Amino acid sequence: MRSRLAYTIASISIFLLVWETFYYLFILDPFLLAPPSKVIPAFVKLISFQDPSFKMPIDAIFSLYHYLLGFSIALTLGISLGLFMGYSKRLENILSPIIELIRPIPPIAWIPISILLLKLTHAAAGFIIFVGAFFPILLNTRHGVASVEKKFVEVALTLGASKLEILRKVIIPASMPSMFTGIRVGSGVAWMCVVAAELFGVSSYGLGYQIEIARLYHAPEIVISYMICIGLIGYALDNVYKFLERRVLRWRRGLVVE
Amino acid sequence: MKRLLIIILPILLLGCVGERGAIEEIRVSHQPGWHHVALFLIIEKGWDEKVLGKKIVTTSFPSGPSQMEAFAAKQHDIAYVGSAPPLSIISRGFDAKIVAIANVEGSSLVSIPEFEFKSIESLNGKRIITFPPGSVQWTILSSWLKEKGIKAEIVTAAGTAEIREALKSKSVDLAFVPDPAPYVMVQDGSAKIVMHSREMFQTHPCCVVLMNGDFVKNNRELAVKFVALHIIASEYALKDENHEEIVKILEKWLKIEKSVADKFPGTTNLKTDPRDETWLRGLQMLCDSQFELGVTRDADGKAVRLEAKNIVDSELYSEALKIVPQIKKQLGLE
């Protein structure tokens, strides 16, 4: 555990050093890039409400709001639809072609439609995030359900379980590992969509929107600070899901390599 | 050998973004509004080749902030731009000067047809869309709302096309845009005019002619001649007898209909002298606003307040004024 901390510190320090050197050796242009020596003080100011026009913590909250809006719906819809499609061959056959056609469309391409239907509201931003998260969750859940070993269903049947019991007590727990994979992937995509969605001026707050504003203020150190913030939150989110996964899937510990 | 390349290559690349010496063409950026009609005129009448001996090539930008990004990357020599966008690159240390005014006033607050404007307070809680932060429109709107104590939500868009869309789809209640946009929107029925910018801020600065510091240094004669042409063109455009000609030029350059172009000059006031005290005061107010809004920062990211006098090159203008008569003769004007 201690050596992991040491590695992390060393790795980040080397990266910062290279970045700083690169800037002073090759860039030297305050309009193109900012070195860590400018970014880190800017970041500290932004996070502590000391900047006159950027309020990073509030932006983070708004971004998380958009994320939760879109992600919660993606979760609900994705898992329920995934369960049904994995279970019912007929439903799968009906919905699968449509899904396969829509899935390759990148979330960003949905922005014009989103604005048209939902106007410039928080819901419009949430919608883009929904599109990003929905498909990984759906597909992984469906795959999880479809891969449930037949023998578990047969065991349940021979022990006298009803169809609903089988769904509740066998299918869902057995497909949980795949569901969690879908959740983590979907969350990652969703958070990346936050920037794309907010870029379109949905509200005056949000990390993605402010990156654009900072760019127009010709302040690369603020742009990079916001990028770092986005990265940190994304990392934290993933760790939350990793933690949840480890607790819910306690039973896998002896079974998988992990 | 490989090691040598790794060291040399970046330096060579740096050299490519270095300075321009003798030039073949003059690169000018602008926006699709008739505040910049002087530029269109100069090119349409061929005055660039006649007087400057060089061709002017233009690039159009939807609004000031993105235009200034390119300017800061040294992609243009001259820019017709709002007076506010250059402030943030100058504060960061970029060498550029305002050499002439292009116009003052000339923007309007428009609203969706259903909106009832009874008083300034009617704007409370409404959504207003305008150009991005750092632009003249945004700066004027933000500080005017702040001054009047109005709480309205300001949304921004890259250019007039998006603003028109937003208003048409009623995603916003009002828009603050420069000429000819208000007339275009009234024409297609998606908006009605609520008030003109000069009612918010009399003789407020709008567009200016900005020049790259290196360009002025290395081509002073050209710079002076250009400003002289700008003065002449601005004068020419306002003459009634030239109205038809101007309308045609605007139709071509702005891709607007004759009925809209005919409204020229609208509320746009084509002044040129940057030594004007009232204007300088207005410019200083813009500098103050941008400082308060945290837009102008130095290279370390700290907010700074610019001095209007320091960003205007009035000497160049005085020189240009002096040669205006002889240039007019050269062009065969009176």
Add this chain to the structure above:
Amino acid sequence: MSSEILLVSNLRKSFNDLLVLDSLSFSVKEGEFFCVLGPSGCGKTTLLRIIAGFEDYEGEILLKGEKIKKPGSDRVLVFQDYALFPWRTVIGNVLFGIESKLPKQEALKIAKEMLKLVALEGFENHYPHELSGGMRQRVALARALVCDPELLLMDEPLSALDAQTRMEMQAELVKIWQRTKKTIVYVTHSIEEAVFLADRILILSKRPAKVRALLDVKLERPRNRFDAGFTEISQRVYEFLKD
């Protein structure tokens, strides 16, 4: 004279064009230990799955006079690889069949007693992957027994174990059978195992499976593998098989 609990008449089964079971007829008495013996691939597992209700068939199968159609807890099948639910603990697995049919406390009590019966007391909160093969088999057995089935179907449950554990488990199984007095239909390909466990042995031929013989094993329990009587019966079984 104990009654016949399972009656099989002219059972035929084909998978597409492949005939697997050919006109099987036999009966199983209540409370007996009934073994089905046959060479590998002869269809023994299929027979068991049909009785369990997982496959359709031609002919007639009656459990206590009722036709067999769907799977159910009156005939619990213990699978070859036990198929314990990896996401449930030992006690969770055992509770599976009864937790929705009985109040919580009662179900828990029954489950715990069953674990005691199969000598797994103390392992309630372990996960299946933490147990040895023999222990898992016992959990599977307990899980099946709590459902109180009419028929306990077992598909070569000990074939995955090493020889020593196997012998121990066979003895355990007999003990549990004697205590619970269940009717067991037990599939195996080991002559020795069949003779050790069964009251009667149904010997099947190669595919398509036909009834070769139905032998009584009249040996006293507990049985001794090295006994003369044991060896004699084993020899007879072998004679039937090898044709």
